[in-house]
Amino acid sequence: MLVFILNAGSSSLKYQLMNPVSKEVLATGLCERIGIDGVLKHEFTDGKKLTLDVSMPTHKEAIELVLKTLVEGEGKVINSIDNIDAVGHRAVHGGEEFASSVMVTPKVIETMKKLIPLAPLHNPANIMGMEICQDLMPGKPNVAVFDTAFHQTMPDYAYMYALPYDQYTKHGIRKYGFHGTSHFFVSNEARGMLDKKHNTRIIVCHLGNGSSVSAVLNGKCIDTSMGLTPVQGLMMGTRAGDVGAGAISYMMTQEGMTIDQTLDVMNKKSGILGISGKSSDLREVLQGMQDGDDRCRLAVEMVAYNIKKYVGAYVAALDGVDALCFTGGIGENSSLIREIVCAGLDGMGLNIDPTKNNKRSGKPRDIATNSSTARIFVIPTNEEYVIANDTYKIVSGLEK
Structure with missing residues (x-):
């Protein structure tokens, strides 16, 4: 077909x-x-x-x-x-x-x-x-x-916002999550690499210009970082990620901005670009950091710190972790981001091997030390395959 x-x-x-x-x-x-x-x-x-x-x-x-x-x-x-x-x-x-x-x-x-x-x-x-x-x-x-389908298995206590309940019943305001095809593909590949289809606790970090983290228990998503829209969660190329509502309101008042102007700033002028003042492309910002640009250094450290916070939260949500996965343009190619994210996670059983981490490969690989109790995988995503395979199964009548 x-x-x-x-x-x-x-x-x-x-x-x-x-x-x-x-x-x-x-x-x-x-x-x-x-x-x-x-x-x-x-x-x-x-x-x-x-x-x-x-x-x-x-x-x-x-x-x-x-x-x-x-x-x-x-x-x-x-x-x-x-x-x-x-x-x-x-x-x-x-x-x-x-x-x-x-x-x-x-x-x-x-x-x-x-x-x-x-x-x-x-x-x-x-x-x-x-x-x-x-x-x-x-x-x-x-x-x-x-994109949102994979995250529909989240329990209500994970996807609900603590707003008046009628905002959910009237308007559907809740966390939906995105990058679902990537999170599904990578978590499924990780289960195969673990050679363990049951009792699996997997965290997927899809890191690119748009980024998100998901917690996957036995193949089902139980939480994810993006929310009602893709602006929530991690700091991204041009998106702000998690920002307190009070800070947004205060910025609007001080700058005299409308809600549309504010959303434009949060979606297109924030994140790595907003902090570094240089680029939304992490490669350019990493080079700027190496050249001594302090704002580039700050952007890189903020990116890694935000990812690490979600990883820690999802280890707690999963009651442990069997595999931490990195995918997407940044996740697959930036050994430094992986190194900073994993630094200090030894207590969670995540020990990165510097030599394995610095080797480049376009294939799925394990970059954890041999003694690490949990695995650390770098897995190239393939969202197109998920779309093609789902199409094949539905058209062929294999998916009922």
Whole structure:
């Protein structure tokens, strides 16, 4: 089976063509600057890349271009669109309505539209991608895979906010969590690496421009750091993470900002960028720290400290830990962040091996010392595979 995987954003879309049974990826790519001018970056499995500057007034033209590129010219990897068996869509917010991936139907789209207030930037683009694919590839099954679904196993005492209860019953205000496909994939890989499917206590640190931590007990999420929206939790590339409501109110008063302006600051001008004043890219900030920039040093130490706090909290929530996992661009590539996070966690059974930690590899690996009672894994995530595999199982009738 060939699955066309689509992740539609507000002005961009990522795609991949994959056989989920063999895990073979035929092509992957990105459309950027949709509605502005348009750039398609298409990549083959052998690393060969193709870049096309083509006008993309809307997402429809972008998806049309991607499908054409897959079957024609330099980007060709299949003979016909008919070779595509199904489409799997990344869907950001499923609220409480979707605890698993589902076949896209008019009712599903209608429900997702009702959830737009919870994800005003993401859900409209996700829905648009689904409707366009249904239009361009009539008869092809479409499956929605939700970022929030994996976290729907959290108990109520973990996901509720201590606000008046009617704010939950009337508006659905609670913690939902995100990066669910990554947390599911990595925790499942960790269970395999532990060779232990039962009684597993796993903490996953998905660290990138957006970051989150989850506590996974026996394959089920029991807590996660992101909340109603992705701005809660860890300090991220441009997101503030956990900030007291009083500090937000005080900043608004002192700066004379509206709520929209404040949210813009918290989502786009805070985090690593806001503290360092240099960049949202941790690589540049790490270099700045090495060059003696004290604000870069502060940003790096804050990032690591915030992660460590959540790790400690989740060891308590899980009543111990069998494996601590690092994934995402930062988690997989920054040995220094892993080192700082793990420093001092010996009492929790987490002992990092400096030599193993500093070795680079694109494969899953254990970087704990041989004597460590808990394992420390670096596991490359594969959210696209989760989307493709869920699509395959639902379309094939394997998932009821």
